[in-house]
Amino acid sequence: MAFHQDWTAWYLYLVESQYYRPYVSQPSQSCRILPFFSAFGRHIELAKKISGINEKLAELLKGKNNQPDSMLFEISVALMYARNGWSVSFIPETAIKKTPDLLVEKGAESFYVECKRQAKVTEYSEIERKEWNIRWDKLVHVMSSFKTPTFLDVTFKVEVADTPQTIIASAFTEIADNGMISSGRCLENDQIIVSVDYINMDEVNKHFDKYQVSWNSPQMVALFSGGYERSGSYTQVHSPKGINAIGPDDDEHILNLFCTGVHKAYCAKWECLSDASIDKKAKDVKKLLNKAVNQAPDEGNTIVHIAYETLHGPFVEFERHKKIANSINTFDYKNKNVRAVFCHALQPSVGPEDSEWAETTIRFGLEGTIPSDILPHDLLLDEVATTISGETHWSQDLRSSASTA
Structure with missing residues (x-):
C-alpha cells in the first residue's frame, strides 16, 4: 500500500508513524526512506548552514514533480559535502536552462555538483x-x-x-x-x-x-x-x-x-x-551521466553524483559494476570540465526481525583528479560507529550466501 499521488506526504506519514503510531508499519518502504530523514536529523546544525536549504525543503514539501527520492538524494549529497568541510549552496533553478544542483567551495577551490538518482527498479x-x-x-x-x-x-x-x-x-x-x-x-x-x-x-x-x-x-x-x-x-x-x-x-x-x-x-x-535477465536488470547509469554532463556549465569544474538501489542480488550488481566502470571511463564529456563521478549504490533491505542499510561508493577521478582529495568521507547516510569496509556490499552478500548454502 502507498499513496502514489503524493509520495512526499506518504513518506512523511511513515516517518511520523515511527513516533506516534508504533503499530503502523510498512518495512519495505520505511527502510528506504528513514535513513535519509535520520541523517538530516543527525546533521541538522550543518543543514541550517547550507545556503538555499529552506527553499529546497519547500520544494520537497510541495511535492514538486512527485519525485521526493531525487530531492532526498540532493539534500544528502549537500550534507555530505558540508560534513567534509565544504561551504555548500543550492543553485536556484531558472526557466531558461537546466543548472547544476549545488555549488561547493573550500578556500580557493570550487565545484559545481550535479545529482541524479535512478528509478528504484528497472x-x-x-x-x-x-x-x-x-x-x-x-x-x-x-x-x-x-x-x-x-x-x-x-x-x-x-x-x-x-x-x-x-x-x-x-x-x-x-x-x-x-x-x-x-x-x-x-x-x-x-x-x-x-x-x-x-x-x-x-x-x-x-x-x-x-x-x-x-x-x-x-x-x-x-x-x-x-x-x-x-x-x-x-x-x-x-x-x-x-x-x-x-x-x-x-x-x-x-x-x-x-x-x-x-x-x-x-x-x-x-x-x-x-544471462539475459541479469544483463537487463543490471541497468547502466549512462543515460543519467549524459543528462548530468549536459547540465554541467561550460565554465568551472563539475562533479557528478549518481545514486541507484541494489535490489536484485550480487550477480546483477557485479554485472552492473562492470557496465558502469566502462561507461564512465569511455564517456564523451563534450569538453565539459567534469572532474569526478561518484556512484552511490544504496541497498535498503528488510528481514523478519529488522531492517538494514548498506551503501557502497564507487569513485572515478577524471583529468588526474583524486576523488578522495575532494571527499575523504564519501558515504551519504552512515551513522556513528558504522562499520566501513574496503569492499562492495554485494561482495559481502555473495560471500555470506555462500557460507550459509
Whole structure:
C-alpha cells in the first residue's frame, strides 16, 4: 500500500508513524526512506548552514514533480559535502536552462555538483515480476488443490517470459506425483530448477500461539519458507484464522493489521539467473551521466553524483559494476570540465526481525583528479560507529550466501 499521488506526504506519514503510531508499519518502504530523514536529523546544525536549504525543503514539501527520492538524494549529497568541510549552496533553478544542483567551495577551490538518482527498479524488472505473477496464479490453484501447505524454491535458467505460463504448476504436479516433496531432490530441465518442501505447520502454529504477526511481512514469509533472504523475491497466500487491527480506530492508522494464525499457507521463492535477465536488470547509469554532463556549465569544474538501489542480488550488481566502470571511463564529456563521478549504490533491505542499510561508493577521478582529495568521507547516510569496509556490499552478500548454502 502507498499513496502514489503524493509520495512526499506518504513518506512523511511513515516517518511520523515511527513516533506516534508504533503499530503502523510498512518495512519495505520505511527502510528506504528513514535513513535519509535520520541523517538530516543527525546533521541538522550543518543543514541550517547550507545556503538555499529552506527553499529546497519547500520544494520537497510541495511535492514538486512527485519525485521526493531525487530531492532526498540532493539534500544528502549537500550534507555530505558540508560534513567534509565544504561551504555548500543550492543553485536556484531558472526557466531558461537546466543548472547544476549545488555549488561547493573550500578556500580557493570550487565545484559545481550535479545529482541524479535512478528509478528504484528497472522497467524490465517490473515486466519480469508480472510474468512471474502469471505463473504464480496458475501454480497456486494447483497447490491449493493439493490441500497441504507447501513451499517452492524456483530458479529460472532462461528469461521468465520465455517459459510456458504453466511451467511451475506442471513442475509442482510432477514433483508431488513422484513423491519428491521434502525429499531433498529437485526437478530440473533446460528452463527451470524447482524443489518443493512441506511447510512445517506445527512450528508455524507454535509461533502464532505466542505472537501475532504483521500482515504480509517478512516475518510471515519466513514462517512459511523456513528462512528469509533479504534480496529474495517471495510470493505467498494463506487463509488467516483471524486479523486484528492494532491501534485506535481512526483515519490515521493503516498498515496495522496483525494475523493471529493461519489455516493453510502456500509460498514460493523465485529468481531468474539467465544471462539475459541479469544483463537487463543490471541497468547502466549512462543515460543519467549524459543528462548530468549536459547540465554541467561550460565554465568551472563539475562533479557528478549518481545514486541507484541494489535490489536484485550480487550477480546483477557485479554485472552492473562492470557496465558502469566502462561507461564512465569511455564517456564523451563534450569538453565539459567534469572532474569526478561518484556512484552511490544504496541497498535498503528488510528481514523478519529488522531492517538494514548498506551503501557502497564507487569513485572515478577524471583529468588526474583524486576523488578522495575532494571527499575523504564519501558515504551519504552512515551513522556513528558504522562499520566501513574496503569492499562492495554485494561482495559481502555473495560471500555470506555462500557460507550459509
